[in-house]
Amino acid sequence: MQRYIVMRAGQSIIALIILSMIIFALGRFTGDPIILLLPQEASQETEDAIRAHYGLDQPWPIQYWKFISNAARFEFGVSIKSKRPVMDLIGPKVMNSLRLGLAGMAITLIIGIPLGVLAAVKRDTFFDGGAKLIAILGQSLPQFWVGIMLIQFFTVQLDLLPAAGTGGFTHYIMPAFTLGWWVAAAVMRLLRSSMLDALDGEYIKMARIKGLPEYKIVWKHTFKNALIPVLTFAGTYLATFITGAILVETVFAWPGLGRLVYDSIIWRDFPVLQTLVMMIAAVVITVNLAVDIAYAYIDPRIRYN
Amino acid sequence: MATTSTALAGRPAFRQRGKQAAEALRRAPLIPLAIIVIVVFTATFAPLLTPHSTTQPSLADRLTPPVWQEGGSWENPLGTDALGRDLATRLMYGGRVSMLVAVFTLAIGGGIGTAIGLVSGYFGGRVDAICMRSADSTLAFPIILFAILLVVAVGPNLANVVVAIALVLWARYARVIRGEVLALKERDFIARARVAGCSHLRILLFHLFPNTVNTLLVLLTLQVGWVIIVEASLSFLGAGIPPPTPAWGSMVSDGREYVDTAWWVSAIPGLAIMLTVVAFNLFGDWLRDTLDPKLRQVS
Numbered sequence: 001m002q003r004y005i006v007m008r009a010g011q012s013i014i015a016l017i018i019l020s021m022i023i024f025a026l027g028r029f030t031g032d033p034i035i036l037l038l039p040q041e042a043s044q045e046t047e048d049a050i051r052a053h054y055g056l057d058q059p060w061p062i063q064y065w066k067f068i069s070n071a072a073r074f075e076f077g078v079s080i081k082s083k084r085p086v087m088d089l090i091g092p093k094v095m096n097s098l099r100l101g102l103a104g105m106a107i108t109l110i111i112g113i114p115l116g117v118l119a120a121v122k123r124d125t126f127f128d129g130g131a132k133l134i135a136i137l138g139q140s141l142p143q144f145w146v147g148i149m150l151i152q153f154f155t156v157q158l159d160l161l162p163a164a165g166t167g168g169f170t171h172y173i174m175p176a177f178t179l180g181w182w183v184a185a186a187v188m189r190l191l192r193s194s195m196l197d198a199l200d201g202e203y204i205k206m207a208r209i210k211g212l213p214e215y216k217i218v219w220k221h222t223f224k225n226a227l228i229p230v231l232t233f234a235g236t237y238l239a240t241f242i243t244g245a246i247l248v249e250t251v252f253a254w255p256g257l258g259r260l261v262y263d264s265i266i267w268r269d270f271p272v273l274q275t276l277v278m279m280i281a282a283v284v285i286t287v288n289l290a291v292d293i294a295y296a297y298i299d300p301r302i303r304y305n
Numbered sequence: 306m307a308t309t310s311t312a313l314a315g316r317p318a319f320r321q322r323g324k325q326a327a328e329a330l331r332r333a334p335l336i337p338l339a340i341i342v343i344v345v346f347t348a349t350f351a352p353l354l355t356p357h358s359t360t361q362p363s364l365a366d367r368l369t370p371p372v373w374q375e376g377g378s379w380e381n382p383l384g385t386d387a388l389g390r391d392l393a394t395r396l397m398y399g400g401r402v403s404m405l406v407a408v409f410t411l412a413i414g415g416g417i418g419t420a421i422g423l424v425s426g427y428f429g430g431r432v433d434a435i436c437m438r439s440a441d442s443t444l445a446f447p448i449i450l451f452a453i454l455l456v457v458a459v460g461p462n463l464a465n466v467v468v469a470i471a472l473v474l475w476a477r478y479a480r481v482i483r484g485e486v487l488a489l490k491e492r493d494f495i496a497r498a499r500v501a502g503c504s505h506l507r508i509l510l511f512h513l514f515p516n517t518v519n520t521l522l523v524l525l526t527l528q529v530g531w532v533i534i535v536e537a538s539l540s541f542l543g544a545g546i547p548p549p550t551p552a553w554g555s556m557v558s559d560g561r562e563y564v565d566t567a568w569w570v571s572a573i574p575g576l577a578i579m580l581t582v583v584a585f586n587l588f589g590d591w592l593r594d595t596l597d598p599k600l601r602q603v604s
Contacts, residue, residue, distance in 0.1 A: 015442050022451075026458040140582040142534050144541045145557050145575030148564060152572070156565045235445035242447040247538055251561075261450070265457055265544050273457055277450045288445050 004296050012289045019281050020071070023274050024064050076275040081267040086275045089260065096166060097256030100179065101245060103172045107180025108187060108237075115184075116191025120199065120226075121218055131188055138185020143244055147178045147251035164253035175252040179244050183237050187230060194226040201225070232295065235288040242280060329595045337591075340584035344577075348400035355394040357381075360549040363389035368567045384569045386559055392569065395551035396577055402552045403581070406467055406536045407529050414471035415525055418478025419517070423509050425479060426486025437483065440476040448473035449538065456544040466545050470535055474528065481524055485517045519596045527589035530582035537578050553578050 051057045058066075070076065076086040111134075119131035154174060155163040162171050198204070199222055207217050242258075249258030257276060264272040347354060366389035370377045377384060383392040425436035452469030459465055489495065490513070498512050533553075539545035540554030548555055553574045560571025 011438060023454065026454055029458045136583060136586065140530060140534075140579055140586055142537050142541075142554070142557070142575060142578050142582075144538065144554075145571070145578065148557065148561060148571050149575065152564050152568055156568075239445055239447040243449045243538070246449065246542065250542065261453065262542055265453055265542055268457055270457060273454055277454050280447065280450060284446055285442075288442075 001296065005293055008289060008292055008296075012285050015285055016282060020068060020278065021064070023278060024067050027067075027270060027274060028060075071278060076278075077271040079272050080269045081263070081272075086272050089272060090257065090275065090279070093256050093260055096254065097245060097249070097258060100172070100175055100249070100254055100256060101241065103176035104179030104183075104241065104244070104248075107176050108184045111181060112184035112187030113191065116188040117195060117218065117223060119188065119192045120195030123196065128192075131192065134181075135185045135189045138182055138188075143178055143182055144247040144251050147174065147248055150174045150178065151251070166255060175248050175254055178251070179241070179248045182244055183240050186233075186237065186240070190230050190233065191226060194229040195222060198222045198226040228299070231291070234291045235284070238284060238287055242284070332591070334587045334591050337584035337587040340580055341588060344400050344581050344584075345404060347397040348404045351394070351397040351401060355391065355397060357391035357394040359390065359395050359398045359551050361390070365389065368563065368570070370567070371569050371573075374569075383573055384567070386556070386570050387563060387567075392556075392573055395556060396553075396574060399551040399553045399556055399574065400577070400581075402463070402540075402546050402550065403533050403536060403578075405463065406470070407532045409467045410470040410474055410532050411525050411528060413467065414474025415478050415521065415528075417471070418475035419482050419514075419521060421475065422479040422482025423486055423513055423517070426483035427490060427505070427509055427513060433483070436479060440479045443473060443476040444480075449535065452535075452539060453542065453544045456539070461544055461547045463546060466536060466539055469539070470532060473535075474532070477528070478521070478524060481520060482517050485520055486513055489513055489516055523589060523593040523596055526585060526592050529585040529589070533578060533582055533585075 048057070074087055078084065079086055079089055082089065115127075115131045115134065119128045122128060151163045151174070154161040161174055163174075165171065201222075204217060204221060207221050212221075245256070246258035246261045248254070249256045250262040253259065257280075260272065261276055263269070264276070363385070366381065366385050367387055369381050369385040369389070371384040371392075372379055372382045374384075381391045381393065383396065385391055386395070421436050421440075425433045448469075451472065452466070455469045456465050495508060495512060498508050503512070536545060536552070537554030537557070540552040541558045543555070543558070545554055546552040556574035557571045557578075560567070560569075560574070563570050
């Protein structure tokens with residue numbers, strides 16, 4: 001087990017290093033940052049002086065080392081648009097995104113789990129058909145468009161819900177729903193098929209012969225086992241969620257990190273964008289590591305493979 | 306039917322297969338197929354089908370509603386956008402962008418993924434471990450972020466969007482094709498090919514690859530929809546195809562400011578995305594059930 005954890009953590013660190021190298025290399029493509037800092041009439045000497053001041057006359061490996069050691073101290077440079085340190089822009093938005101993300105996940109679980117179980121238990125009935133329809137729509141509807149259509153209906157036509165920004169409970173309804181149901185469709189489909197597999201198991205037959213009540217068979221014996229394959233995809237779901245959050249926060253003008261991604265695209269604000277990508281990547285890689293370790297803990301077959 | 310029974314020996318099986326093929330065709334999803342044909346046809350022949358320009362503004366006609374609504378006319382059957390450009394025209398040309406991106410990304414991403422999957426499954430060992438770890442990391446990373454980063458650093462255009470999406474796409478092909486190869490390489494015909502002195506390259510290209518084509522075809526069809534949505538999302542965020550070239554995602558984005566006055570500007574391109582994606586997904590489902598039912602569990 002310890003060997004597995006060390007190996008897996010090593011892989012995560014390598015992934016982070018490769019990613020930081022790619023980001024650093026891409027940063028070189030955005031053009032010479034000196035041009036942005038200098039007044040137009042600056043002489044060659046001032047340019048050289050400033051270049052030396054920012055360390056841009058150093059060879060690349062040294063520049064990369066500086067980039068990494070600054071990143072380790074949460075110093076990510078200055079935003080091109082607002083001229084403020086990047087961390088000052090990101091800090092206040094973290095909680096907003098976290099709140100919306102949790103609300104979205106709640107929606108995913110509330111829709112995805114009961115429907116997935118129901119579709120499997122009542123196979124080939126009305127429920128199964130309905131669940132299939134939701135799954136197909138979930139895979140085919142562009143999230144940003146669903147958001148706009150919800151605004152169209154609930155804000156413009158019915159004047160029921162606020163279209164943008166944060167505030168009370170009502171501000172969460174549309175963004176959280178738009179964010180959550182996409183992943184809900186995926187969770188539901190996977191849970192349905194793994195429930196069907198589990199229901200075929202010998203131990204379920206045994207439980208039936210024992211005369212256990214149906215709810216116990218479904219929720220205690222089948223559901224628990226059916227959940228394992230769903231959990232395997234936790235990392236993939238998280239990735240989908242983050243992609244979704246960028247789109248949803250943009251549509252609903254939610255003051256979070258996703259909206260900041262959008263703003264930095266519009267302003268071509270590379271320092272902000274690279275920081276966001278680095279941070280999100282670190283979170284995703286850590287979560288994946290945690291999921292894998294937890295998984296190896298539950299299922300011994302993995303750690304010996 | 307005056308044939309002898311010996312002559313008929315091979316026939317029932319043949320007839321059975323014919324019946325199966327007819328049955329599969331009978332269950333072919335006609336509506337999705339029709340949608341796919343319409344999208345591909347209008348995208349290909351867009352310049353011949355419409356008299357309007359995609360980029361030329363016509364401020365007198367701005368925000369004309371679609372023909373079925375009051376104030377609409379057959380001049381602009383689906384209405385116009387905020388600059389007075391014909392929506393139907395932009396929709397057809399936008400379809401072109403979606404189809405082009407889909408074809409190129411699937412060719413590049415699918416090609417690289419298949420190659421990696423073949424090599425990874427066939428050679429196994431350390432090569433396999435590295436390839437599959439990379440594929441898993443790619444799948445578990447919100448790659449749209451990476452695509453955005455690339456596009457912001459290098460500039461948005463069709464080629465960069467294709468590269469960015471292909472960088473994500475390869476992983477799924479690598480995973481599925483590798484799985485196929487793992488099963489195939491235990492079969493007798495591969496062992497015989499090796500005994501006959503075939504090189505590794507020959508086995509990969511002429512013995513293993515042809516046996517994965519069905520799977521590949523199904524996977525390609527099932528992913529057209531996904532690619533269309535990713536491209537539309539990038540264009541929506543301003544990191545895709547730059548304006549004034551029409552792309553479905555940026556058209557939805559253009560309409561955001563007018564949700565209260567002109568619903569059609571963002572509703573109609575979104576509908577186009579949805580119908581096209583549903584059509585490709587349903588068609589892919591049918592293809593999978595027909596060609597390769599065991600893939601059911603994979604995707």
